[in-house]
Amino acid sequence: MKRVPLSPLRAILARQLRLLRAERGWSQERLAAEAGLNRTYLSAVERSEQNISIDNLYRIAQALDVSAARLLTDL
Amino acid sequence: MKRVPLSPLRAILARQLRLLRAERGWSQERLAAEAGLNRTYLSAVERSEQNISIDNLYRIAQALDVSAARLLTDL
Structure with a gap:
């Protein structure tokens, strides 16, 4: 199993x-x-301490009215 | 709590x-x-049955040599 x-x-x-x-x-x-x-x-997500799931990622994206892809893109 | x-x-x-x-x-x-x-x-992820985490999303994106944002974008 590759270590990532x-x-x-x-x-x-x-x-x-x-x-x-x-x-x-x-x-x-x-x-x-x-x-x-x-x-x-x-708060844990904002400290990079939470391995968030895509269902919760979607809820945050909806709340901020942005796409989930936007949340995973460093502009 | 909003039902999503x-x-x-x-x-x-x-x-x-x-x-x-x-x-x-x-x-x-x-x-x-x-x-x-x-x-x-x-296989469960490909059947939409798995609430995948971003760490695993990253592993798949790396394997396919695309950005994680790309995986969450319907082109």
């Missing part, structure tokens, strides 16, 4: 989440509520 | 995986081996 380092996607997602949330002037509480997720879970 | 339907991302990912795998003439066994994943797991 911790996915760099976590850091990209964390950066894009913080950026998109700041653009909207939203707290973590607000984004968590809009996405129907727990704030501490969202 | 099963994420449409699963179907997009499933479609793009089958497309990209076919383009390379790869079997599920070959892609699973390249990504260091279990074939039955990959």
Whole structure:
């Protein structure tokens, strides 16, 4: 089984989440509520400590009104 | 807590995986081996039955030599 380092996607997602949330002037509480997720879970995603699933990625993308692909793209 | 339907991302990912795998003439066994994943797991992802994590999404993207964002985009 190939050893793969911790996915760099976590850091990209964390950066894009913080950026998109700041653009909207939203707290973590607000984004968590809009996405129907727990704030501490969202906080862990923003610290790259959470191996988030695509169902939850979709909920966050919907809340921010962006595509999921956008969340995984470093602009 | 907002009720969110099963994420449409699963179907997009499933479609793009089958497309990209076919383009390379790869079997599920070959892609699973390249990504260091279990074939039955990959098969479930291709049937939209698996709520895949971004770490595993990254492994598949690496194996196919595409961006993770590409895997979540319906072209």
